[in-house]
Amino acid sequence: MKKIAFATIASCLLIANSLRAQNHVPLKYTNHTEFGGLFGRAKFQNPGNPNERFVDNRLNMTLQTFNGVMLNSRLAAGVTVGIDWYKTALLNPISAGVRFDLTRKGEVRLFTTADIGYGFAWFHDDSDGFGTTGGLMINPGIGLRMGKPGGTAVTFTMSYKRQEAHITKVPLWNQVERWEDRVYNRLALRLGISF
């Protein structure tokens, strides 16, 4: 999985560089840093009664920064590094990212974002007997950029975030092995700045 993620990031960067070379656009650095919340829900079986299901809301904090280059006046490509504080997993997604302006004019512009990569559990500290590893992450979305074209802007982004994780757990009772495959499906709402 990690290899696939790295291959994806590398491919995106190569394609982006190729596009930039074709367009003969001089490199211009761009940064887009955001923080916000990951909103979602979980529906799960009642451990005491498998026929009964509960639903709980989930909200976690997210922070990420995109660093890249402008490939043309509307498209930027680069690498996004972030940190997501899920309740029982602290994950660091590293991904290839693009930012594309859908509208050209005005001080409020619509743009899309897309990040794909791998969430690492480098800084996660497990409880004894548990082992958390990260997994594939994808994060497409749409946002508003408020500010003068070519200058610093404030952004508001709404995106879908899918993050996988794998957790090995302490076996209970007469279990021999126990593990959890986790997929976080979240609506990410973020505020940020870009320049």
Place this chain on the structure above:
Amino acid sequence: MKTNSLLLFVILAATMCWSCNDQCTETRITRRFTNVTHSLLELRTMVKNESPKALERPGKMYIKGDYLFVNEIKEGIHIINNKDKSHPEFITFIQIPGNGDMAVRDNILYADSFSDLLAIDISDPHNPKEVERIKNVFKNGLFDGGTWTLNETTGAINDQNVDFVTETVTVNCEEDVAPGWWGGWLNDSFAQSSFSGSAASSASSGGSSGKAGSMARFALHQNFLYTVTQNSLHLFDVAKPSKPKDFSTIEFGWGIETIFPHENKLFIGSNTGMFIFDNSNPADPKQLSTFQHGRACDPVVVQDNIAYVTIRTGTFCQGSQNQLDLVDVSNPSSPQLIKSYQMENPHGLSIDSPTLFLCEGAHGLKVFDVKDKFKIDKNLLAHFKDMDAFDVISLGKTLLLIGKDGFCQYDSSNPKDLRLLSKIPVGKAI
């Protein structure tokens, strides 16, 4: 227009995301038990020699001289000629229903068969013969987590067959701590699961004996065979090896797992701690002390007044610690913790000072230099990750290792670079 369509699509997709739930599934491989009843009269007619067969569910190992004994859980014992370590040869399989442990004194193999202790003459390893049976000495036990109990009134063993079932359930995506006491109170006991524990131990004067693992429940010392059940230490007089006699029983503790004789002490591992017995008088061991730890499985080996105790989670070993404890037992009446080291999932271990071989289950085998008791984690000589290691016996220049994949022998002259001598894979006889 095109932009508007795209915008509409993105908004729709984002709205759909709002209805997405976290999807978390927990997979559990669980034991399922089926109750069965065996007639003791029938069980006692079932001990017989069979032609060599492949390892299927290997349990404990025992080595004596050129012969290797590998327990097939609940089924019997493989006798393997190990004179040529590069080409071990299966000689015979002794079918012993309900067998989990063994020990060898001279030419007599002691083995349990549910409630009975057997003495088997292996002078001719091709044709072992049962020479003595002490009936109804063990009252209950565990195999793979399934319990059996002796019903003397009806002359039956009430047993449980064990199957492994995989189930998947949805969970709340937020569990990260092990539940408390209810999370697996059962303990590994009398001849437990396929791979458990490991090396060093046994033997001593009073005749020639072999070497067992640190999870052994049988140990020979002087003229006695010591066996541990879940809550007692049982002594058999083996002054005349072919005629073992039921000698005495010492009741203590519970959840007892292993016994390791060392000099004139008996180190007994239970799932709540380590008991130390003074065995100066081999006929009458006296409890000196208990070293308590959290509940977990804990094979123990001892050398140079240091007890090496591994504590692991998993199986029936409730608890959430995976560690190696070094305990100063120079004053056996008051064992003192030297230091604890975090491990991944430590199982059996074997000490050949200054080298400690430690099985980490699916994480392989670790080799430590233990000269500096306070920096063992800094002195990892080697970590062999490409092997499944559950049980190890160090014989100086040779290392015996058993794991899910089978049984391996290594040349351990250089502990940093083990050289494979031979391998008997599970499911394949040699």
